[in-house]
Amino acid sequence: MLLAYRENASFFAVAHALGVHHQTVQRCVERAVAYGPMAALDDRPRSGKEPTITAEAKAWLVSLACRKAKELGYPHELWTTRLLARHAREHGAAEGHSCLGKLAQGTVCKILNEEEVKPHKVRYYLERRDPDFDAKMAEVVSVYREVEQLKQAAKARSEETPAPTPAVAIISYDEKPGIQALANKAPDLPPKPMRHRTVARDHEYVRLGTQSLLAGIDLMTGVVHASVERRHRSREFVKFLKKLDAAHPPATAIKLILDNHSAHKSKETMAWLAQQPKGRFTLVYTPKHGSWLNLIEGFFSKLARSVLRHIRVASLPELGQRILAEIDRINRRLAGSTALLRYVEQAGLVAPARSPAGYRLYGAAELQRLRTLKELLAQFDITLSDVAFAQRLAGDDDLRAAVEHWLRGKAERPQDVQAEDWLRFEQEKHQRLLAAVA
Numbered sequence: 463m464l465l466a467y468r469e470n471a472s473f474f475a476v477a478h479a480l481g482v483h484h485q486t487v488q489r490c491v492e493r494a495v496a497y498g499p500m501a502a503l504d505d506r507p508r509s510g511k512e513p514t515i516t517a518e519a520k521a522w523l524v525s526l527a528c529r530k531a532k533e534l535g536y537p538h539e540l541w542t543t544r545l546l547a548r549h550a551r552e553h554g555a556a557e558g559h560s561c562l563g564k565l566a567q568g569t570v571c572k573i574l575n576e577e578e579v580k581p582h583k584v585r586y587y588l589e590r591r592d593p594d595f596d597a598k599m600a601e602v603v604s605v606y607r608e609v610e611q612l613k614q615a616a617k618a619r620s621e622e623t624p625a626p627t628p629a630v631a632i633i634s635y636d637e638k639p640g641i642q643a644l645a646n647k648a649p650d651l652p653p654k655p656m657r658h659r660t661v662a663r664d665h666e667y668v669r670l671g672t673q674s675l676l677a678g679i680d681l682m683t684g685v686v687h688a689s690v691e692r693r694h695r696s697r698e699f700v701k702f703l704k705k706l707d708a709a710h711p712p713a714t715a716i717k718l719i720l721d722n723h724s725a726h727k728s729k730e731t732m733a734w735l736a737q738q739p740k741g742r743f744t745l746v747y748t749p750k751h752g753s754w755l756n757l758i759e760g761f762f763s764k765l766a767r768s769v770l771r772h773i774r775v776a777s778l779p780e781l782g783q784r785i786l787a788e789i790d791r792i793n794r795r796l797a798g799s800t801a802l803l804r805y806v807e808q809a810g811l812v813a814p815a816r817s818p819a820g821y822r823l824y825g826a827a828e829l830q831r832l833r834t835l836k837e838l839l840a841q842f843d844i845t846l847s848d849v850a851f852a853q854r855l856a857g858d859d860d861l862r863a864a865v866e867h868w869l870r871g872k873a874e875r876p877q878d879v880q881a882e883d884w885l886r887f888e889q890e891k892h893q894r895l896l897a898a899v900a
Contacts (some may be wrong), residue, residue, distance in 0.1 A: 463490050519559035520573050523550055527581040528571055528572055541581040545569045570763040592750035602719055602755045605632060605746055609681045630715045632685070633706065635678035637694045638765075639724070643781040646774050660809040663772075665859035671778045675765075675785055676702045678718065679758055686761070688789045694723075696730040703743065705732065717744045721753050793824075811835060811849060 466476045467487065477484040494502035498657045527546060531538040538545060546571045554562030574580065590597065609632050644667045651662035676698060677688040687706060691698045706716055720726050725747065735743055748755045769788045775781045806812050812831045824832070838849065855862045879887045 463487055464494055464502065467491055496656075515561050515569070515573075516559070517567075519554065519561050520576075522554075522557060522559055523562070523565075523570065523573055524577050524579055526550065527579050532896075540584070541789055543567050543574070544679050546570055551788070554605065579660050588751050590751070592752070595749040595752065598749040599748060599752060599755060601746055602748055602752075604756075605717060606681075608632065611804060612682060629713060630682075630717060631706075631710050632681045632717045633678040633719070634681055634756055635676075635702075635718050635720045636753070636758045638675040638677070638762045639672070639694050641673045641675060641770065641781065641785070643673060643775050643778045644668065644773070645670055645776060645819065650774070658760055663774075667774070670775070670781075671700065673778065673781050673785070674698070677758060677761065677789070678702070678706070679761055681757065685793055688786060690785055694725060696725045696728040699725045700731055700734045703731075707738070707742070712739075717746060719746050719756055719758075721748050721756065806832070806835070810853060872886070 463476060463480060463482075463486075466479060467473075467490075470476060470479075473484040473487045473491070476487045480487075490502055495508065497506075523546070526534075526549065527541060531541045531545060534549070536545065538547075544567050547565050547567045547867075548571070550559075550562045550565045554560065554565070608630075613628075646664060647666045647668060648664035651658065653660055671692075674691050674694040675688060676691060676694060679686050687702075687709060688703055689698075689705065691701075704751055706718075710716060725731060726747070753759060765785075765788070769785065773781070773784070775784065812828055812835070814825075814828045837851070838844070855865065875881065875884050876887070
């Protein structure tokens with residue numbers, strides 16, 4: 463405003479340019495003349511009552527808020543603003559802050575808000591108790607990086623042809639214990655248009671027990687390996703390891719990313735692992751309080767927000783059956799490249815059924831065909847295009863005969879073309895063929 467007035471010494475012109483009243487410009491210029499240009503940047507002190515609560519009293523009050531109420535003899539674990547105000551009124555004078563004798567609860571809130579202190583609330587934090595946290599985290603992340611590199615190598619080979627089956631399977635594993643099996647005492651009531659918008663459920667229920675879900679996601683294929691057990695001890699974990707061992711070829715190295723549960727490091731578990739071939743199983747442990755590094759936690763979260771949300775069952779075994787049914791449904795969709803599955807389907811190599819929503823449904827027969835197809839590609843180092851062409855040859859007698867004739871035939875000069883013109887003749891035909899293809 464002062465700079466504008468310097469260029470054009472007119473209160474009205476400056477006010478019009480800046481969108482303010484001309485008296486505002488006039489007062490700013492008068493302050494600059496009287497007190498200097500820097501003082502004119504702020505308003506002059508105004509009349510009003512001096513604050514009764516001193517800065518020292520405010521600092522003492524904030525220091526109280528930063529202590530626990532129980533430290534001062536109260537049964538409360540944390541302060542409430544009402545309790546803090548009463549304590550300040552009763553003890554402020556003894557501490558030399560008589561101005562707090564009539565302190566109100568609202569004033570306490572204002573003082574604490576100015577310092578951004580909320581002693582009545584709790585925010586949880588996680589103490590780092592693993593001295594090797596960074597090293598273990600780097601090891602887990604390196605395993606995920608290995609998965610990415612293997613997938614990139616498969617993609618680089620061909621967008622439509624998978625790489626040979628990798629010699630390593632990387633499994634993200636964990637347990638989800640304490641899944642409650644709850645039964646209704648009264649049947650649920652379904653929604654009714656214009657009457658009941660939601661499912662109606664009786665408040666009382668029956669506890670039938672709990673189940674534990676042991677699950678691992680193959681990070682290369684997306685397949686979920688799972689079992690539901692009553693408990694999650696060492697014997698259940700070893701049982702799961704045996705299931706993984708049976709699901710992978712003997713030459714495949716199996717890496718497990720898992721937490722530090724006692725069953726994962728018990729004598730029983732270590733004894734069973736010691737009996738396996740060297741390099742068959744490798745356990746990569748997440749740091750303590752670092753379970754968030756394990757990708758299986760995201761799967762458990764989605765399961766809890768979908769299948770397990772508001773679930774009611776008639777028996778304890780039904781809970782396990784419904785959990786495994788959902789996992790089987792996930793596996794039937796076959797986590798894989800959409801382009802690859804589309805090519806396989808278009809080529810007629812595998813033709814899965816479709817769900818009403820359009821998802822491919824892979825049963826045991828389709829999964830077996832896909833597995834053996836991958837083994838065939840890896841064994842003979844061929845592509846899906848090779849298999850698709852072989853399938854076409856098997857079903858087209860004319861094409862098969864033409865291919866066999868070409869393979870047995872030899873190059874011969876057409877009778878109506880002279881020897882010196884043969885090269886030019888073939889070049890011209892080749893160029894016309896290329897033009898037609900383009």
